[in-house]
Amino acid sequence: METTERRVLVVEDERAIADAVAARLRAEGFLVQVVGDGPSAVETARNTHPDVIVLDVMLPGFDGLEVCRRIQAERPVPILMLTARGDETDLLVGLAVGADDYMAKPFSMRELAARVHALLRRADKAATVTTAPRPDTTTIRLGDLEINQAERRVLRGGVEAHLTPTEFDLLVHLAGRPRTVLPRERLLAEVWGWADASGTRTVDSHIKGLRRKLGADLIRTVHGVGYALEVDR
The missing domain is CATH 3.40.50.2300 (Response regulator)
Structure with a gap:
């Protein structure tokens, strides 16, 4: 079990x-x-x-x-x-x-x-x-944003941001589809592993945390739908 x-x-x-x-x-x-x-x-x-x-x-x-x-x-x-x-x-x-x-x-x-x-x-x-051997391809670079998935570290403009585990996973998920609007319900299912949409406020709160730590311009809100990462490819 x-x-x-x-x-x-x-x-x-x-x-x-x-x-x-x-x-x-x-x-x-x-x-x-x-x-x-x-x-x-x-x-x-x-x-x-x-x-x-x-x-x-x-x-x-x-x-x-x-x-x-x-x-x-x-x-x-x-x-x-x-x-x-x-x-x-x-x-x-x-x-x-x-x-x-x-x-x-x-x-x-x-x-x-x-x-x-x-x-x-x-x-x-x-x-x-974290423990599995990983090549350099696990580092995502989008504009001035750098996400090292193996070390679970994030830098923007060369400055490291200290994210919670959930914030990091959410950011990686958004960064995998830059400029694509991801619905809250999809984020709940794919990041949190929830089968229902009862926790959309949790998504909103983690997005606020990412904006506070990485800049308000990083993530775009599409009202009534979800969020998109707004950095250059």
Whole structure:
């Protein structure tokens, strides 16, 4: 089974939600640990090396954004953030400090499980690409944009931008079809691995992150459709 021995750390101080999330993920075959505050989350992640973390924003001790920042500084790990607030600022800050995905409460347990599976598939794929021997052809050059897929590094105008794993995968996908408008639903399916279109706001938020780090002129919005990378071939 895909999830055999895969570890998930659930960080949630609302016991009913924590128990429900843990029960669903255990039913999916994951090994699940649950903690309820920021310091315990950082310490548990350090000691147990989970494969993915489901992380609430509002926590005792210090909040989920600080937890995310500290954990990612020590060891990159896929993180799905949860919040009861619909604040766009929280979403952008969460992505900026290293979260890979974001869900607002209340949420579907089925969708949460699907997103955890997708995060793990993408992490496994990225690890394979990183460790496999690759020729120089894995470097994409478009105008002043340079994407080294083997090293997962991005430079624009010679300046390196530090992207989250999801931002990097999204940029590579757009760069593979420069100036071509890719619908949000297609990006969700091909980058996130989702079969439905329920997470288009997640795409929009990651696009904002790429613009903030690489320049507002890099990606064109086609309203009601999707996005296109606007650099010269």
